[in-house]
Amino acid sequence: MKxxxxxxxxxxxxxxxxGIWVAEKLKADYQxxxxxxxxxxxxxxxxxxxxxxxxxxxDSIKTExxxxxxxxxxxxxxxxxxxxxxxxxxxxxxAIETARLYGMDVPEHIYFIGxxxxxxxxxxxxxxxxxxxxxxxxxxxxxxxxEEIMEEIMSEKDLMQKIADSNKSVISGIDASxxxxxxxxxYQGRKFTxxxxxxxxxxLEFAGMMLVHSCGCRAGxxxxxxxxxxxxxxxxxxxxxxxxxxxxDGMYLxxxxxxxxxxxxxxxxxxxxxxxxxxxxxxxxxxxxxxxxCSKACPQDIKVMDYVNAxxxxxYKRVAELSFDCIQCGLCAMRCPADIVxxxxxxxxxxxxxxxxxxxxxxxxxxxxxxEAGDFNEEFKKIFDMTPExxxxxxVKNMKDKESA
Amino acid sequence: MATLKLINGYxxxxxESIKKVEETxxxxxxxxxxxxxxxxxxxxxxxxxxxxxxGGKREVKVGVSKGILATNEVADLLEAYPLVDKEDVDLSKVxxxxxxxxxxxxxAGTGACILANDNGIPANKMLLVSKLRxxxxxxxxxxGGTQAAxxxxxxxxxxxxxxxxxxxxxxxxxxxxxxxEDGPIAMKWMGELGVLxxxxxxxxFTELLGGGTSRRRMHAAKDYTGLEELRAMKDEFLxxxxxxxxxxxxxxxxxxxxxxxxxxxWGLETHEYKVVRAKATVLATGGxxxxxxRGFPTSNxxxxxGDGLALAYRIGAKLLDxxxxxxxxxxAAYPQQLIGQLITEKIRSKGAQPxxxxxxxFVYPLEPRDVEASSFIKECYINNLGVPTPAGMxxxxxxxxxxxxxxGEGATDKIFPGMVRMFSRFGIDLANxxxxxxxxxxxxxxxxxxxxxxxxNIEGLYVAGEVTGGVHxxxxxxxxxTLDCIVFGRRAGIAAAKYIKSQSEYGKLSLDxxxxxIAELKDAGVQSGxxxxxxxxxxxxxxxxxxMIDVVW
Numbered sequence: 039m040k041x042x043x044x045x046x047x048x049x050x051x052x053x054x055x056x057g058i059w060v061a062e063k064l065k066a067d068y069q070x071x072x073x074x075x076x077x078x079x080x081x082x083x084x085x086x087x088x089x090x091x092x093x094x095x096x097d098s099i100k101t102e103x104x105x106x107x108x109x110x111x112x113x114x115x116x117x118x119x120x121x122x123x124x125x126x127x128x129x130x131x132x133a134i135e136t137a138r139l140y141g142m143d144v145p146e147h148i149y150f151i152g153x154x155x156x157x158x159x160x161x162x163x164x165x166x167x168x169x170x171x172x173x174x175x176x177x178x179x180x181x182x183x184x185e186e187i188m189e190e191i192m193s194e195k196d197l198m199q200k201i202a203d204s205n206k207s208v209i210s211g212i213d214a215s216x217x218x219x220x221x222x223x224x225y226q227g228r229k230f231t232x233x234x235x236x237x238x239x240x241x242l243e244f245a246g247m248m249l250v251h252s253c254g255c256r257a258g259x260x261x262x263x264x265x266x267x268x269x270x271x272x273x274x275x276x277x278x279x280x281x282x283x284x285x286x287d288g289m290y291l292x293x294x295x296x297x298x299x300x301x302x303x304x305x306x307x308x309x310x311x312x313x314x315x316x317x318x319x320x321x322x323x324x325x326x327x328x329x330x331x332c333s334k335a336c337p338q339d340i341k342v343m344d345y346v347n348a349x350x351x352x353x354y355k356r357v358a359e360l361s362f363d364c365i366q367c368g369l370c371a372m373r374c375p376a377d378i379v380x381x382x383x384x385x386x387x388x389x390x391x392x393x394x395x396x397x398x399x400x401x402x403x404x405x406x407x408x409x410e411a412g413d414f415n416e417e418f419k420k421i422f423d424m425t426p427e428x429x430x431x432x433x434v435k436n437m438k439d440k441e442s443a
Numbered sequence: 444m445a446t447l448k449l450i451n452g453y454x455x456x457x458x459e460s461i462k463k464v465e466e467t468x469x470x471x472x473x474x475x476x477x478x479x480x481x482x483x484x485x486x487x488x489x490x491x492x493x494x495x496x497x498g499g500k501r502e503v504k505v506g507v508s509k510g511i512l513a514t515n516e517v518a519d520l521l522e523a524y525p526l527v528d529k530e531d532v533d534l535s536k537v538x539x540x541x542x543x544x545x546x547x548x549x550x551a552g553t554g555a556c557i558l559a560n561d562n563g564i565p566a567n568k569m570l571l572v573s574k575l576r577x578x579x580x581x582x583x584x585x586x587g588g589t590q591a592a593x594x595x596x597x598x599x600x601x602x603x604x605x606x607x608x609x610x611x612x613x614x615x616x617x618x619x620x621x622x623x624e625d626g627p628i629a630m631k632w633m634g635e636l637g638v639l640x641x642x643x644x645x646x647x648f649t650e651l652l653g654g655g656t657s658r659r660r661m662h663a664a665k666d667y668t669g670l671e672e673l674r675a676m677k678d679e680f681l682x683x684x685x686x687x688x689x690x691x692x693x694x695x696x697x698x699x700x701x702x703x704x705x706x707x708x709w710g711l712e713t714h715e716y717k718v719v720r721a722k723a724t725v726l727a728t729g730g731x732x733x734x735x736x737r738g739f740p741t742s743n744x745x746x747x748x749g750d751g752l753a754l755a756y757r758i759g760a761k762l763l764d765x766x767x768x769x770x771x772x773x774x775a776a777y778p779q780q781l782i783g784q785l786i787t788e789k790i791r792s793k794g795a796q797p798x799x800x801x802x803x804x805f806v807y808p809l810e811p812r813d814v815e816a817s818s819f820i821k822e823c824y825i826n827n828l829g830v831p832t833p834a835g836m837x838x839x840x841x842x843x844x845x846x847x848x849x850x851g852e853g854a855t856d857k858i859f860p861g862m863v864r865m866f867s868r869f870g871i872d873l874a875n876x877x878x879x880x881x882x883x884x885x886x887x888x889x890x891x892x893x894x895x896x897x898x899x900n901i902e903g904l905y906v907a908g909e910v911t912g913g914v915h916x917x918x919x920x921x922x923x924x925t926l927d928c929i930v931f932g933r934r935a936g937i938a939a940a941k942y943i944k945s946q947s948e949y950g951k952l953s954l955d956x957x958x959x960x961i962a963e964l965k966d967a968g969v970q971s972g973x974x975x976x977x978x979x980x981x982x983x984x985x986x987x988x989x990x991m992i993d994v995v996w
Contacts, residue, residue, distance in 0.1 A: 209738060258864070358639060443659075
C-alpha cells in the first residue's frame with residue numbers, strides 16, 4: 039500500500055499557504071507516508087500522485103459558509119455536480135477523471151481535506167491573525183481526518199474478512215471442531231463418520247479424499263458425480279448426484295464416474311428427418327421392455343422410458359422435450375436390462391429436432407448475412423472515432439432507450 | 444441426533460423474515476427502484492466491491508507484464524515455480540505429434556476443434572486434452588443465456604455499446620466488435636448443430652433482457668443454456684472422431700525459443716508425463732473461480748484454477764485486467780450445501796426482485812453485475828439489513844414467487860427446471876418461497892491478451908474463452924461468456940488452421956524458457972515452495988490434512 043499526502047497552496051497569498059504548512063508538519067508525524075507540497079494546480083498535480091494507491095490532498099477552501107478553521111473531508115464522488123469548493127481542485131477533479139479514462143496509473147482512492155480560510159487574495163507571506171491563532175487546532179483536525187480515512191480503509195478490509203470468515207468451511211475444508219451433528223456413511227464398504235449437513239461429495243472430501251474422478255461442476259450440471267447407494271434397512275437401490283445430495287445416516291455408496299455406453303457416429307447433415315432414423319442409428323431401443331427402471335434411475339427425474347418409446351415412434355419433438363434436462367450421467371444406461379443407451383438416443387433426437395424440426399429464425403439469418411456483408415462497419419467506425427465523452431453519452435442515451443423486460 | 448427444525452426448508456428465524464417479504468409482495472409488483480447513474484454506480488463500487496476494497500491486490504513482480512496489478516491469489520499463481528523440473532523430462536520422445544493441440548474441454552476448446560476440422564485440419568491430426576472429463580467446465584454450467592443482436596430492433600453496435608458501458612469503457616474494442624458482430628453468426632451455427640434454444644409461438648427466438656443490456660437479446664435453453672449448447676457441440680466433436688485425452692492437464696507449454704511448439708501433459712491418475720508436439724496450440728483452459736479470491740465461494744467448476752494464466756505467462760504471453768474479478772450477485776447463500784452455486788440472472792429478468800430482511804426493495808434488479816453485487820454487500824454489511832443464516836452468513840432474498848404471479852401458475856417450473864430441482868432437493872419450493880442469495884465469485888474478467896483472431900503475442904499460441912482478457916474489460920455482462928466461448932472458439936479454430944497450413948515443419952521442443960523465469964523468481968525473492976499450475980483445489984477436511992504424509996515406496 040503506497041500512500042501520498044500532498045499539501046497544496048501558495049505561501050505568498052496569506053492563508054492559501056495553510057495546506058503547505060500542514061504538510062510540512064505532517065512529515066514528522068507520518069514518517070512512513072510520502073508527503074509532498076505543491077503550488078501547482080490541475081494537470082500538473084497528477085505527477086505528484088502517479089503510481090500511488092492512495093492520495094490525500096490537503097488544501098485551503100473558501101466556502102464562506104463554514105467558520106474559519108473548519109476542516110472537511112471530500113471524496114471524488116462529492117464533486118459529481120462540480121460545485122467547486124476550491125480553485126485548486128477545480129481542474130484537479132477533471133484532470134483525475136481524464137487520467138482515469140485514459141487508463142493512467144492514478145490512485146484508486148483519492149481524498150481531499152479542505153481547510154476553511156479567510157483570505158487567499160492579499161499578497162503576504164503570513165496567515166491572517168484568525169488562521170494564525172487557529173493553526174494548531176487546524177492541524178489536529180486534519181490529523182483526525184487522516185485517521186478517519188485510514189479507518190475507512192481498515193473497515194473495508196474487515197468487511198471482506200467477515201465475508202471470508204463466514205465462508206471458511208466452503209472454501210478451505212471443514213474444521214471438525216465446528217461440527218455438532220454427525221452421521222456414519224460407508225464408502226465402498228468403509229465406514230466414515232462425517233458432518234450431518236454436508237453433501238456426499240463434501241463428506242468424501244472431509245474424510246480426506248482428494249477427488250480426481252467423480253467430481254466436475256459441483257453444481258448438478260455435468261453428471262460426473264453419479265452415485266448409487268442404499269440406506270441400511272431399505273432394499274431400494276438409489277441414484278443421485280453426489281454434489282446435490284445430503285448424506286444420510288447409514289448410507290452405503292459407490293460412484294460411477296464413467297458409463298461404458300457406445301455413442302453412434304453420424305453426420306447430422308446427412309441424416310434424414312424420418313420416423314425410423316433413431317431406430318436405424320440406435321436399433322437397441324426396440325429392445326425396450328417397458329420396465330421403467332431407467333426413469334427410476336434418473337437423478338434428474340426424467341421420464342426416460344417415455345422418451346425411449348417416443349423415439350421408437352420417431353416422435354423427435356416428444357423425445358427432445360422429455361429428455362431436455364438430461365445431464366448425461368449415464369445411470370439410465372447402466373440400469374437398463376435391455377442394454378439401451380438412452381442418453382445418447384436423447385442427444386441425437388434433440389439435435390435432429392433442433393436442426394430439422396423447427397423453421398430457421400429469419401431474423402437471425404438476416405442479421406448474420408448483414409454482418410458477413412460488412413453492413414455494420416461504418417457504424418462501428420463512427421463509434422471508434424468518438425471521444426471518450428461522446429462514447430459515454432451514447433451509452434447513456436442507449437440506456438435511456440432501454441426495452442422493457 | 445438433534446437437528447435444526449425446518450419448515451419447508453427454512454428455520455423459524457428465517458421464516459419470520461419471509462413473512463415480511465410476503466406482506467410487501469403485492470405492493471412491490473411493478474414498482475422498482477430507478478437504475479443508477481454512472482456516478483452512483485462508481486460510488487457503490489468504490490464502497491463495496493471486493494475489487495476495490497483495500498488489501499486484495501498487488502503488483503506482479505516477474506514476467507513479461509511485470510508491474511501489472513493482480514489479485515493476490517492470481518499473483519501467487521504467477522509468482523510461482525514450475526511443477527516440473529526440466530531435467531526430469533525427456534522431450535526427445537514424443538507421444539503425440541499433431542497439427543493442432545487444444546487445451547481445455549469446454550465450449551471454446553470443443554468449438555475450436557470443430558472449426559479447425561471444417562477448415563481443413565483432419566480429425567486425426569488434432570488432440571483435445573482436458574484436466575477433467577471433456578465437458579466438465581464452466582461452459583456446461585452457464586444457465587442464463589447467450590447474447591446475440593439478431594432482432595431488427597437491435598444491432599451489433601448496440602450490443603457493443605452495452606458491453607462497453609458494462610465493462611466501464613475498458614474493453615479492447617476490436618475484440619469486442621468481433622464478439623458482437625459474430626453474435627448472429629454464432630446463433631445461426633447453433634441452429635445448424637441442432638441446439639434447442641427457446642422459441643416463441645411464432646418461432647422467433649425467445650429473447651430476454653439481461654443486466655446492463657438495453658435490448659432483449661438473451662437466447663436461452665431454459666436454465667440449461669450452456670449444457671444444451673455444449674452437449675450438442677461435444678456430440679458433433681465425438682461424431683467426427685476427434686481424439687481427446689481426459690485427466691491429462693497441461694503442466695507446461697513447450698517452445699523452440701520463439702514460438703509455442705507443444706505441451707507437457709501430466710496424468711492425474713498415472714502421474715506420468717506425456718509430450719505433445721503441435722504446430723499450433725489453442726489455450727482454452729477457462730477461469731479461476733476455485734482460487735476463491737478474497738475468500739468468496741464460487742459458482743465455478745472443480746477445475747477452474749486458472750492454470751492457463753500461469754502456463755501462458757511463463758512462456759511470455761502478456762496479460763490484461765488481472766485485477767478484476769466478477770462476483771455474480773446471486774449465488775446461493777442457503778442451504779449450506781449449495782453455498783456459492785449460481786442462481787441465474789434470468790430469474791431477475793423474469794421478475795424476481797432482490798429484497799432485504801424487511802421485504803423492501805433497495806436496488807434496480809438488473810444493474811450490471813458488479814453494481815448489483817456491490818449493492819447486496821452494502822445492504823448486508825453496511826446497512827445491516829441482510830438476512831442471517833444459521834451458518835452465520837448474511838444474504839438477500841430473491842423474491843421468486845413473483846415469477847408465477849407475473850407469468851402465470853407453472854411458469855417457474857417451466858422456465859427454471861434446473862433451479863427448481865436444485866432447491867427442491869433441500870426441501871425448498873422456490874415457486875412459493877423466496878431464496879437466499881449473496882454474491883459469488885463467478886468469472887475471470889481479465890486474462891491473456893488477444894486480438895480478434897485469437898492470437899497472443901507468442902507465435903503458435905492461440906487463446907479463446909474465459910482464459911483471455913480484454914473483450915469484457917473490467918466487468919462482463921450476462922450472456923457474453925457463452926457467446927465469447929462460441930465466437931472465439933470458432934475464430935481460434937479458423938485462425939489456427941490457417942496458421943498450420945503455413946507451417947511445413949514441427950518446431951523444436953524445449954523447456955528452456957523456464958530458466959529465465961526461475962531466475963526472475965529467485966531475484967524477486969519468491970520462496971521455493973510456491974508452485975503452479977494448481978490443477979485441483981484442496982477441500983479435504985482439516986483433520987485429515989493435519990495427518991497427511993507422503994509415503995514413498
